[in-house]
Amino acid sequence: MLFREITGLQDIKQSLVGTVANNHVAHAQLFHGGEGTANLALALAYATYVNCENKQADDACGKCPSCLKMSKLAHPDVTYIFPTAGGKSVLSENFMAQWRSFVKETPFGNLSDWLEKIGVKQGNIPAEEARQLIQKLALKSYEGGYKIVIIWQAEYLHNTTANALLKILEEPPEQTLFLLVVSSMERLLTTIISRTQRVAIRKFSENELVQYLATKDVSQERARQIAFLSEGNMHKALEILEKAEDTDHAWFANWMRMCYALNLQKLVPMADEFDARSKEQQKGLLEYGLSIFREIFLYSNGGQNLIRLENDELVFVQRFSTAINMNNLEQIIDTLGEAFYHIERNARAKIVFLDISLIIARLMK
Numbered sequence: 001m002l003f004r005e006i007t008g009l010q011d012i013k014q015s016l017v018g019t020v021a022n023n024h025v026a027h028a029q030l031f032h033g034g035e036g037t038a039n040l041a042l043a044l045a046y047a048t049y050v051n052c053e054n055k056q057a058d059d060a061c062g063k064c065p066s067c068l069k070m071s072k073l074a075h076p077d078v079t080y081i082f083p084t085a086g087g088k089s090v091l092s093e094n095f096m097a098q099w100r101s102f103v104k105e106t107p108f109g110n111l112s113d114w115l116e117k118i119g120v121k122q123g124n125i126p127a128e129e130a131r132q133l134i135q136k137l138a139l140k141s142y143e144g145g146y147k148i149v150i151i152w153q154a155e156y157l158h159n160t161t162a163n164a165l166l167k168i169l170e171e172p173p174e175q176t177l178f179l180l181v182v183s184s185m186e187r188l189l190t191t192i193i194s195r196t197q198r199v200a201i202r203k204f205s206e207n208e209l210v211q212y213l214a215t216k217d218v219s220q221e222r223a224r225q226i227a228f229l230s231e232g233n234m235h236k237a238l239e240i241l242e243k244a245e246d247t248d249h250a251w252f253a254n255w256m257r258m259c260y261a262l263n264l265q266k267l268v269p270m271a272d273e274f275d276a277r278s279k280e281q282q283k284g285l286l287e288y289g290l291s292i293f294r295e296i297f298l299y300s301n302g303g304q305n306l307i308r309l310e311n312d313e314l315v316f317v318q319r320f321s322t323a324i325n326m327n328n329l330e331q332i333i334d335t336l337g338e339a340f341y342h343i344e345r346n347a348r349a350k351i352v353f354l355d356i357s358l359i360i361a362r363l364m365k
């Protein structure tokens with residue numbers, strides 16, 4: 001992974017490159033960013049940069065032997081540790097093939113994507129991992145650069161593992177760099193946090209997401225819509241891109257019109273259409289509805305400048321905010337939220353759809 005392969009985030013890239021230029025590479029760094037951030041991608045790009053044999057001002061060269069090995073996640077001086085399962089002695093190194101293909105598919109995958117890939121329900125980082133690591137770090141680096149340890153989802157370190165790691169962090173071997181990649185700091189031992197330098201990875205901006213989605217063969221309009229819905233979360237953006245279709249808005253708008261008119265002749269066949277969709281699509285449509293109603297709420301409460309919509313969606317929000325009873329808006333939002341909950345728990349989609357249609361129709365009167 002190179003910095004230039006990651007969309008946007010110039011501010012963070014600059015400060016990471018700066019640590020190398022100024023000779024301020026902290027030996028333990030905590031790449032902290034929520035789900036869908038580039039925390040892992042940036043840690044990989046940083047590791048590549050640190051060991052690149054022909055560093056450019058703002059990125060690794062991508063061509064030297066070190067960069068080539070890094071791009072294949074096969075650098076002998078770089079150790080990857082991540083949650084696994086299947087007993088105390090099942091270590092990350094046994095899962096390198098899956099890890100390589102996982103990172104190659106998308107560095108924005110979350111823990112459940114990973115566990116699904118290796119076919120387990122729960123994962124953690126067992127103590128044996130730390131023991132092996134200590135032995136490995138006692139050896140000299142193969143290629144003369146930094147020995148780098150990348151721990152992904154470091155919040156899943158078993159307590160014993162974390163304590164063993166703590167000892168290494170207190171007396172770090174020379175030329176060794178620890179990059180801990182975490183999504184949530186709550187589970188991490190405070191003693192570990194205090195021995196690392198935090199690198200805060202912000203969410204992607206909406207423009208950065210649009211810029212990225214533009215490379216994925218979607219219309220500008222659709223890219224903007226997905227960026228809006230995913231709220232800076234690349235994982236979510238890619239998920240929506242995969243499952244949703246362009247027609248969500250038109251379908252949703254039509255549904256709301258039929259509710260408003262209490263047109264049962266149309267609502268019943270719509271319920272069948274809704275029922276025929278996949279569960280993910282049903283949830284996607286309800287999520288979309290929720291975000292539109294939140295915009296209506298904003299719009300009618302003087303937040304016109306905060307509205308992020310354009311074209312059809314904006315017209316819809318403007319029209320609807322005059323047609324709808326504001327006192328009932330919160331209840332409509334709650335109703336959609338509950339429907340999402342029931343769909344997720346496998347309630348019959350057709351019944352849920354008709355139920356909420358009638359509730360919404362009543363609340364719109």
Ligand SMILES: [Zn+2]
Binds near residue numbers: 053
């Ligand atoms: Zn290089």
